[in-house]
Amino acid sequence: MSEGTLPLLETEGGRFGIKKPQQRYDLQGDMPDAERVETAMRHFVRDFGAVAATYMESCIHCGICAEACPFYVQTGDPKYSPIWKIEPFKQAYKREVGPFAIFMRALNLKRKVTLKELEDWQELIFDSCTTCGRCTLICPMGIDIASLVGLARHGMHKAGLVPHELWATAERGEREGSPLGATPDVFADRVEWMGDENDVEMHMNLDQADVLVTLSSIEIQKYPQAIAHMAKLLNHMGMSWTFRTDGYEATNFGLLSGNADWQKDMSMKLINAAIACKAQLLLLPECGHAYSAMRWSGANIYGKPLPFKVRHISEFLGEHIADGSIRVKQGLNTTVTYHDPCQVARRGGAIEAPRVVLQALGAEIHEMKENRGMNWCCGGGGGVYSNHRADPLRYKAFQIKMRQVEETEADMLLTSCSNCRITFDDGQAHFHWDKTAHSLLEAVVDNLAD
Template sequence: MTDTDTQFPLELNQPRLSIQKPEPRYDKQGEMADAERLDRAMRGFVKDFGATAALYMESCVHCGQCAEVCQYYVQTGDPRYTPIWKLEPFKQAYKRETGPFAPFFRLFNLKRRVTVQELEDWQDLIYDSCTQCGRCTMVCPMGIDIASLVGLARHGMAAAGLVPHELWATVERANREGSPLGATPAVLKDRIAWLEDEHGVEIPLDRERADVLMTISSIEVMKYPQSIVALARIMKRMGASWTFRSDGYEATNFSMFAGDQQGQREASLKLIEAAIAVGAKTLILPECGHAYQALRWQGANLYGKPLPFRVVQVAEYLAEGIRQGKLQLQPVQNSATFHDPCQIVRRGGVSEAPREVLRALGMELREMDAHGAYNWCCGGGGGVVTIHRADPLRYKTYQIKMQQVEDTGAEMLVSTCSNCRQTFDDGQAHFHWDKTAQSLLELVADHLVTEQE
């Protein structure tokens, strides 16, 4: 999109949300020699080279179609941002260590060993400039799941202590405190007490038995607390038996994006065990894209067996309530466009439910040029929004989304992901844009038909 640079000039020197950015750097975790770091990375890579990954590694025909749908390549024209190229060190390790011709490659040194310096430089490609949105996966003619391969590559990087500082610090805090943003059980309890008093709603916490376990994103607790009030109002109207649990409420799982498999598993097990303890038939995930990916599609694998309850994203639950006649909504007299969160829609398949809710609100839906599974990413996913040095490039790719929204002419921008919402808020502040992303959940809560009606 060549015209967006003119319409939305990129202001590289403007601090994000008035926070001074640190100097760019390639960070390392842990004290270890380069040889050990490299060995850990290679062992991490090899561990993930199963049959599926091997098939992907051998299947690329270098057609370049993935480049044309990657926001980083489209906005820069830089071939190193071609999605499949981002996996080159991973592929080199496969060819040399475990591929069918690995002994041949090693004997004649046809694939030299990856160096620690290359891995440090590689951070820019698999962390800073990849949101794991999965658009590349959608168009690959060979069916290569490039986004998943990036996730596998991050496992080896995390094992070697080669994760961008801000993302790793977020993961460490989550492992230490139970929440990446400091929304500890004590903070959650205090926040719930305040919201109950302020808004006159009941928000159950730590009930011994409930049919529904509600989870929350720390972004909602700390930045968008109105979403908790919205949940309470909707659950009351639904007549549901539900609760939050202080031993399993945090749905945010940044360990997944960092490549910290153990941290990802522990975060998911907290939710799983809390749901089992309370006897929940349903676990509802909040407006958080990667939370849906982590538990809905990876949770059972981490748990080691099928989950004894169903997992739904909150937009799916809202659509169910509307279908069952439990939620009657007042019409909204605005046109709207819907931003499809990548991890919920493209990677998770929840495309129709939010649109069903918007139709029930009587809104005129103005779809973006590419929408549903083909929508463009907001640019903050995959942990990218946490990495300060990635901001200039992230803002440049964000212009695609701005132009998409502007082209619809819609009065409202709606989504069902608080992480996307945070990225939109940041982009709005950076570009002095006049569009604010609205929460689908809060929109429903604000337009419930009153009992008198």
């Protein structure tokens, strides 16, 4: 069975195996309308700390963030302005806990948010926001709008107001251990299959290893060669490493759906597995939101500093190519453009490592006009790809990415995020485009020196 025979996670059962509803089922639970609103607002208020409150008070309504958002740029619709996406969140703050809240309530200067507004708001924080952070980077007041959207999703989840497919995917992750059906048994089978097919030694469930290797559901189900690539790389380096069936799934749909409890459960599986095998390093796969969930939130979830390092695979490649422990040939003799994944580059700061890798491989790099921290999002992150109803809007946003790539006139497109890759694959099929996004890890493994 070759990789090309695998489905694009888009089957008769629906995207990610979640059946598309005949009508919109975007309410979870049976609570009365008034209770939904009250629950959402209560949890909005609960998430207000000093930092969020400062953000709420800092906006000068300049509108600069709008031009940073692909959904606004492609539609021209002011409702897609990033700062407008947190308006109900802002209303809750001003009415309930802001410095003038008592007057706002007494004089009814800030009316209560309605259920209809919250239902409509789903589109703004779940369908038309990838939490890419481009608006955050450009805001002259330093407002982290992307983080505020993430906090707002917490309240929406508590009120049962998450888009159906996103909620169902996250719930499956909590129930089965993987949002896309890559259960421990499925994962073990795929590891064995990739080991046999590629004649590579696999290390599974070792009691002790220096490196715990994790993967994303998209890689396991759609791009399983990533399993072999990880094994080949670490074997080449002579490292002590392992996959573990009690901690392998790096994708965290709890984070994307706004369910903090599910987010913690998914993260703790990796943390506990790394501790169990005494790992010194938890190696994250080509997945942007896996990087955000563990690299920058893992210690907060654990409640103390993690007893191991956390690195994205692109950081790992750049570091060890630079120190000579990964030896590569200059075999990538072509023009290459690199798509910076938002959560890895802009939100995470891992910007130069991929370029170290590409230079070592002998690539002629054609940078996109907007690159590194200011690169445009592919439009599918933040759970947006999960929501069928977001497809028309997402395709509009993707057209920016297409123009960026084409303007470079590069022969090859590389990235280090499987979620970006599947968004590119989907956009390629939708627009009958002739560009394919390839894996940075794959490029390295294909050019390992003997």
